Amino acid sequence: MAEVQVPQLPPQVAHQQAVVLLGRATAVLMQAMVDRFGSEETQKIVYPSLKQLGKEIASLAPDLGITGKDALALSAITHLMEEQVLRVVGKPIDATPDRVVKQVTACPFQDLPVDVCYAFQPICDGIAEVINPQYRWVLTKAIPKGDPI
Secondary structure, three states: OOOOOOOOOOHHHHHHHHHHHHHHHHHHHHHHHHHHHOHHHHHHHHHHHHHHHHHHHHOOOHHHOOOOOOHHHHHHHHHHHHHHHOOOEEEEEEEEOOEEEEEEEEOOOOOOOHHHHHOHHHHHHHHHHHHOOOOOOOOOOOHHHOOOO
16 A cells, blocks of 8 residues: 655645645635625625624733733724734834734735735634724725735
């Protein structure tokens, strides 16, 4: 019987490929829904499930050492997920306990349809609801739309 030779990827490469694959899968699913229902209706359909995902992510905050309830704590969990999990490149350009502004300069999803970006709004709404419902996360620009970075 022949043996299958499976090459071993370095963990960093495997992680990068996982992010790319999941991003493309998300884009395909979102595009199918957008084609069928339109962008606005698609966002309404996926919003509750993605918001729940955000709440589940936020529930990890104490285990990650994030215990605050201000904008800095909200930003800490979203930045951790963006930068360390998804490999989004950017930096806060304004940070106070009441408000954090982050400028993203590169994203593994920047070549995908903008609806993939919009899917992050309900996730971050869920995170904000758990960390502090008085705060909100706002996506003001999107690289796929051609907004300057």
